[in-house]
Amino acid sequence: MATRASTSEAVSDEILFQNDGVSLCLLVNRRARTMRVIDFRSGPHPAKRLFVMTLARREGIERVYTLVERDESAAWARLGFQREGNVPAFYKRSDAFILGAPVSREAERTDESGVRRAVSDRPRITDDERVYQHARRIAKDLAENALPAVRVQTARDADFRKGVATALRSGRALTGFEPFGRDIERISFTCTARGGYSLLASVELQPCFNNAFLELLTAPRSDKEALFTVGAVRLLCDELFEREVVCCFSLSPADAPALAAAYVANGFRRTGLLEGHLLVGRRRVDAFLWSRKLAQPTDG
Numbered sequence: 001m002a003t004r005a006s007t008s009e010a011v012s013d014e015i016l017f018q019n020d021g022v023s024l025c026l027l028v029n030r031r032a033r034t035m036r037v038i039d040f041r042s043g044p045h046p047a048k049r050l051f052v053m054t055l056a057r058r059e060g061i062e063r064v065y066t067l068v069e070r071d072e073s074a075a076w077a078r079l080g081f082q083r084e085g086n087v088p089a090f091y092k093r094s095d096a097f098i099l100g101a102p103v104s105r106e107a108e109r110t111d112e113s114g115v116r117r118a119v120s121d122r123p124r125i126t127d128d129e130r131v132y133q134h135a136r137r138i139a140k141d142l143a144e145n146a147l148p149a150v151r152v153q154t155a156r157d158a159d160f161r162k163g164v165a166t167a168l169r170s171g172r173a174l175t176g177f178e179p180f181g182r183d184i185e186r187i188s189f190t191c192t193a194r195g196g197y198s199l200l201a202s203v204e205l206q207p208c209f210n211n212a213f214l215e216l217l218t219a220p221r222s223d224k225e226a227l228f229t230v231g232a233v234r235l236l237c238d239e240l241f242e243r244e245v246v247c248c249f250s251l252s253p254a255d256a257p258a259l260a261a262a263y264v265a266n267g268f269r270r271t272g273l274l275e276g277h278l279l280v281g282r283r284r285v286d287a288f289l290w291s292r293k294l295a296q297p298t299d300g
Contacts, residue, residue, distance in 0.1 A: 012178040015055065021045045026052070028059055029178045032279040035059070037066040038182065044075040056103045062284065063276050065100035073097040085272010085289040089247040092209045092297045098272055098289065128254045128273050128286060135260035142227055142265055148193045150231035152239065155188040155200065163190075163200045164217060171281030172218045174253065177202045180213045191232035197225065199232050203240065210246040210297065219252070219259040229262040237266060241294045248294055253278055254286040263290040 015026040023040035035056055039048070056064050065084075066076055069091065073083055081099035090096030167173035177188070184204050191199040200217040214236060220226040240248055252259045254273060264270075272289030279285075 011176060014182070017051060017055075019047070022047050022051065024048065024051070025182065026055065027179060027182070028061065030059070031176045031178060032277075033060060033062040034277065034279075035061045035064045036180070037064060039066065039068070039072070042072055042075065044078040046079075049079040053103060061103050063100060063102055065098060065274070065277070067096040067098055069094055070097060073099060082275075084274050087211070087247060087249045087271065087289070087291050089293055089297065090209065090211050090249070092211070092246050098274065100274060100277070102276060128288070131254055131257050132260065132270060132288070134257040135264055138226065138257055138261035139264040142223075142230055142261060145227055147231040147234070148195075148197070148228055150191055150193045150228060150235055152189050152191050152201075152232060152235045155190040157188075159190070160188045160200060163198075167200075167217050174217060174219060174251075174278060174280055175215045177215060177217075180204050181206050183208070189236065191228075191235070193228050193231070195224070197228045199229065201232065201236055203236065205243070205245070210244060210295070212240050212243075212245045212248045214240075214248055214250040216250070216252075216259070219256045220262070221258075223258075226258040226261060229259065230265045233262050233266045237292070237294060244295050244298070246293065246295050246297045247291065249289065249291045251278065251287040251289060253280055254288050260288055260290075263288075266292070268292045 011030045013028040015028060017024045017026070022045055025038040025040070027036040027038065029035065037052055052064055066081065067090065068076060076099045077083060081101045083097060083099050085098045087096045164173065164176060168176060181204065184206050186202060186204050188200070188202040191201060202215050204213040216229070220229045237248060250263065250268065251274070252263060268290035269292065270288055271291040274287040274289055276284045277287040
């Protein structure tokens with residue numbers, strides 16, 4: 001087993017594990033206490049879950065998840081992972097399916113089929129369907145207003161780090177912009193408008209598949225901020241289209257209808273609900289998964 005720190009603050013690690021039957025890369029997000037599993041060998045090998053959950057408990061992780069193609073989703077379901085959503089065209093010409101599982105601090109239970117499943121006592125935090133319908137109504141109302149003139153430019157590293165640190169201290173940060181994938185490129189942006197509006201955003205690009213993970217640092221707190229966020233997301237998507245990105249996906253707290261409205265207003269579809277995926281301040285909340293196809297895939 002080998003470990004590689006992905007950030008200077010060591011809030012994110014890559015842990016590589018390989019034996020005769022299992023070959024995994026585990027992307028550990030220590031701030032959010034989540035872990036993404038990247039599997040290099042297909043099949044429901046029983047050692048996969050045992051190793052993943054054992055290491056997750058050791059590292060203080062509360063949620064594990066994986067992204068796989070359709071053919072592999074059944075194997076992970078047999079290992080006790082719940083299918084939570086999909087990202088169309090994530091692999092350029094095929095979709096990715098997200099499966100997740102909570103990490104129990106107690107012994108795992110075994111069901112009648114012999115599959116080990118984690119126990120989750122975490123209550124549902126939000127009525128996601130109610131929030132989603134509220135977001136659609138907000139998006140409809142916002143469409144009747146002219147968008148503000150938003151300026152999007154590449155962020156200066158020092159200013160970006162300062163802004164992230166401030167949002168984390170205040171409890172408003174939706175992300176610390178930790179790595180989502182491997183072998184990626186990241187571009188950070190500052191979005192501004194008259195009236196003192198400002199928003200930090202970052203895009204993680206995976207060039208081999210021409211996909212992009214869009215993250216916004218904070219959620220809007222008013223109708224004016226929501227309208228500004230709509231304009232910012234629109235310009236960011238235009239930037240990705242110019243880069244021939246095939247698909248763009250993003251996350252938002254499932255208790256933040258104004259932010260969800262910004263995605264709805266920009267043509268994103270809700271393609272999943274990830275249980276307890278985000279840590280906002282001290283709250284663990286469900287996350288809406290948003291997806292949008294931007295460009296047609298090419299063979300180049």
